[in-house]
């Protein structure tokens with residue numbers, strides 16, 4: 001493998017890896033406040049991309065993206081308010097099935113609005129062939145945009161949870177729901193907010209990745225399962241290690257291209273997921289005691 | 297002869313030593329009680345014996361064989377049955393069905409035999425039903441046989457749980473606070489019942505807070521406090537034991 | 549005997565539907581009724597796994613595909629060029645292969661459907677066992693994701709393998725002659741016969757599962773669902789029972805796959821898709837989870853409507869909507885709404901294992 005190819009693979013891996021990390025963080029945010037794995041997480045990413053593409057003819061790109069993110073956040077809020085808020089102690093099985101149903105509905109709505117075709121936002125900087133040279137490898141600036149935006153999101157989320165009052169309330173909820181209620185925190189609203197937040201970051205990721213990976217009505221399931229893989233590798237609920245795990249999975253996938261046929265590339269992530277679940281169900285970085293406390 | 301022997305048994309939860317180097321023995325045919333204040337480690341001790349929790353160190357010897365580290369279902373099939381402090385009914389099943397599950401280790405029909413109704417299966421099924429019904433009768437709850445177990449009154453659920461354990465025809469029965477939540481008449485009834493169970497040849501290890509019941513029926517008593525065994529003696533001697541008096545008075 | 553009596557209304561309905569279709573000249577309905585019966589076979593198997601053993605599987609489309617694809621591949625791939633191969637020669641001499649002449653006069657040598665069917669079932673047993681041992685240690689979300697992942701892998705494999713026809717799937721699958729005179733195939737002349745074969749198979753499956761549920765095994769499964777800790781303490785080997793149920797339901801799925809593939813004369817990758825697996829879960833849920841009759845009725849009804857194209861391009865959306873509505877308003881299945889309203893909260897009280 002030449003050094004150029006190596007760098008190319010690295011950047012490809014980091015690009016996909018950051019997307020996976022964002023999806024995983026989306027899982028974690030909702031999981032932390034509710035104990036639910038939202039199987040419709042990947043659909044937020046799809047919605048972000050698709051909506052922004054549709055808005056593009058009407059307005060400049062930054063505005064289209066911002067509006068797409070806001071609309072997706074509204075969808076996230078609606079989902080929580082309509083389908084989840086009023087359930088009293090739903091069983092895990094019930095929540096799994098409801099969120100799967102939601103993912104199907106969103107996907108089917110998407111196919112009726114946008115059709116089955118593949119679409120894409122234009123490149124943010126330059127076009128398809130614009131490239132900058134990194135150690136001799138030609139890298140599209142969009143790749144840097146994706147990595148940069150995802151990185152910024154992680155930092156911003158970190159600050160949000162540490163410094164803002166809402167962020168701290170959300171952390172309190174995830175640490176101990178009952179105690180949070182006793183302290184006067186409205187946990188219901190925190191749950192809604194966690195859906196809004198993870199819809200938002202998913203949508204933004206969906207926009208920035210669109211020029212490279214394209215947007216299509218059915219990318220959700222694949223992203224969800226990879227995001228879940230990453231969340232598991234990092235230990236459910238643990239945002240920091242989700243980033244490392246996401247990049248790791250992205251790199252593994254990228255380099256596996258040289259070993260495994262492209263058609264099986266998806267299967268790699270899943271195979272990794274299965275192996276990890278079998279060997280260390282509480283994740284590579286997570287501790288077994290933490291997993292035990294979450295009652296799975 | 298010792299039916300059960302607990303040897304230097306230890307259980308740690310993180311920094312908490314819930315059971316600390318506890319040793320004692322239960323003789324065949326005995327009723328032995330384990331008492332101690334809340335959080336002393338009594339339930340944990342039962343969980344260790346029945347395999348519901350892995351031991352940190354030490355041994356559990358049943359009928360001369362070490363059973364620590366075995367799975368709960370393996371320990372059950374060797375002849376140890378238990379009830380729970382917080383009743384665990386099989387929800388979605390009737391009282392009778394709950395007790396019928398207790399016959400699991402004493403019956404054989406597997407997937408193939410059940411699906412194809414192979415010879416012997418229907419007869420076995422009838423026998424299971426009859427035996428379960430007998431036990432409900434023994435405990436005076438035959439009239440609620442077909443009622444979903446979780447909708448029974450508390451005392452009746454305790455009785456179902458006991459019948460279910462007896463259905464296993466165990467050699468050793470672990471009872472975790474069988475009289476908790478019962479009134480004095482029901483408690484007295486439970487006392488008579490436990491003696492009756494012993495007379496059937498079943499050895500009983502009993503955790504109970506009701507002192508009059510414990511003093512009344514048990515042959516020997518082990519006292520735990522903060523995971524440690526602080527006394528083991530006959531009931532009369534335990535009542536005089538200054539250490540025991542101290543922890544109980546200290547607690548009040 | 550008692551069992552036959554409880555089945556009797558179903559038998560009557562089956563015959564009545566056939567006679568009605570014949571009388572009104574709408575025999576073409578029987579085609580979708582036949583296919584629905586095969587799907588229902590998978591669904592009642594999954595019902596035992598989900599409703600009684602309490603284990604969700606989002607990968608049962610994968611087992612259906614394993615059955616269908618293996619049987620399709622073995623009965624269509626010409627082994628003639630490999631005739632010299634020791635294995636092929638040995639199989640041939642044992643009478644496990646079938647030589648014939650195709651439409652264009654070329655000769656071919658393929659595995660006979662019976663042998664292919666048995667190989668397919670054995671494959672399902674093996675794979676479900678190997679997958680089941682680790683997967684069934686998982687609970688809740690983990691189990692759902694792991695089985696979903698399994699389903700996707702199977703989907704990817706059939707989509708990427710030349711042997712399984714890639715995106716086109718396998719066509720030209722011959723009929724499956726069960727006994728002389730009884731052939732599973734899509735021939736128009738055999739439509740009525742095939743309707744009864746499919747429903748016969750479904751009824752046999754139903755009887756076996758009803759027997760199972762009323763037995764020591766069924767009780768143990770429900771006990772695991774009710775309180776897995778107490779079941780363990782009663783001597784129930786929970787891990788083994790879960791795996792055996794998983795394998796059993798995989799076999800039901802594989803058999804459905806084998807038969808439907810011979811009936812349709814082919815199979816495509818969509819049978820292995822995630823949507824199919826999700827749909828099966830939906831149907832079990834609509835039927836009421838731990839309710840074999842409900843799963844059967846709903847499985848046949850909704851599959852029939854779907855196959856008739858009643859839902860048009862909203863097919864998948866309909867199933868998604870059904871999933872949500874049922875889980876929101878009737879977690880014990882649609883039948884529970886009217887017939888057993890008092891139990892509507894049970895699913896949650898039970899929690900899950």
Ligand SMILES: Nc1ncnc2c1ncn2[C@@H]1O[C@H](COP(=O)(O)OP(=O)(O)OP(=O)(O)O)[C@@H](O)[C@H]1O
Pocket residue numbers: 309312314332333334335336337338339340341381
């Ligand atoms: N699974 C567990 N994980 C962590 N700590 C535990 C666990 N089970 C019990 N403990 C702790 O171990 C100690 C002993 O508990 P245990 O339930 O055995 O007490 P007990 O003697 O049965 O009390 P009680 O009379 O209230 O039933 C307690 O401090 C309890 O909090």
Ligand SMILES: [Mg+2]
Pocket residue numbers: 338339340381
């Ligand atoms: Mg206790």
